[in-house]
Amino acid sequence: METMISREVVDIAREIKEMKIRGAGRIARAAAKALKIAAENYRGKTIEGYLRYINAVARLLISTRPTAVSLPNAVTYILSRIERVESTSLADYISVTVAAAEEFIEYSKNAVKNIALIGSGRISDGDSILTHCNSSAALSVIIEAWRSGKKIQVYATETRPKYQGHITVRQLAEAGVKVTLIPDSAVRLLMKKLDKVIVGADTVAANGAVVNKIGTSQLALAAKEANVDFFVAAETYKFSPATVLGELVEIEERPAAEVIDLEFLRAHPNIKVRNPAFDVTPPEYIDAIITERGLIPPQAAYLVLVKEYGWAITDHYLKATSEISDEILP
């Protein structure tokens, strides 16, 4: 008999879906933790059964939110390690799963610390900095700059409709940083007074375009106009291998209820509502991406992808081409 996916694992998937666990890095670490728990909970007796089970858990986790590539990248990291196991012992498959999940979580936490060190070097004493949404990577840079003695002040957008900016101002205030909350629509008015913008990323495409919380591209546009530096803080597992193959990043559309009262909407059935959760900032609006491996121009995203995922891209590509009929060739 196959092992059922445990309540604890289903709960993590639900919390990601309902945004109780949110932010690309946290989602990725939660997915790794869920795979670890799933592996430890396996009660079946066969390797084939285990592989079917762990793949079902992987699919469940990946299906929770579509945009942040950190989620499938974390899951693929662990699955690819399992695929490479050559053993007839089920225990080996389980221990490799657990070790790979722990390794990913450890790597992810250290990556954010490295980003803090590298990024804070670009912050100057006295800087006024704007951030958007709630990004652990972006905040790690700001907090590290503050801790190293730079007298900075930070503006944080509310980030409607989910108000992640409220989390940001609380975290910055708790760290002792001088912080001011502003409505999203105040960004252009304030931009002239700012020195830098730092945001996080959900996905970085092969051409260096950055997918992040809705409104990010407006910040970038206003920053370009005012000649303010625009930085993105992103771990390398937020770079998307599928975009090398031309795949587009899916932008999550969230429920209308997040932006309008449903009673009102029912009373006015001809009103339509759209609530996209992310947008795309083109590379020409980005001065640098701060990764754990160093500060790179967005145009170097492809090189990061080839270095980090070279094998995965090739495998994917070979599989894709083997499925194409020869008839399309001239």
Ligand code: RUB
């Ligand atoms: C969160 C968001 C964050 C990135 C980066 O969106 O857009 O800027 O995920 O965050 P949501 P981090 O609240 O919809 O998940 O640096 O923490 O990974």
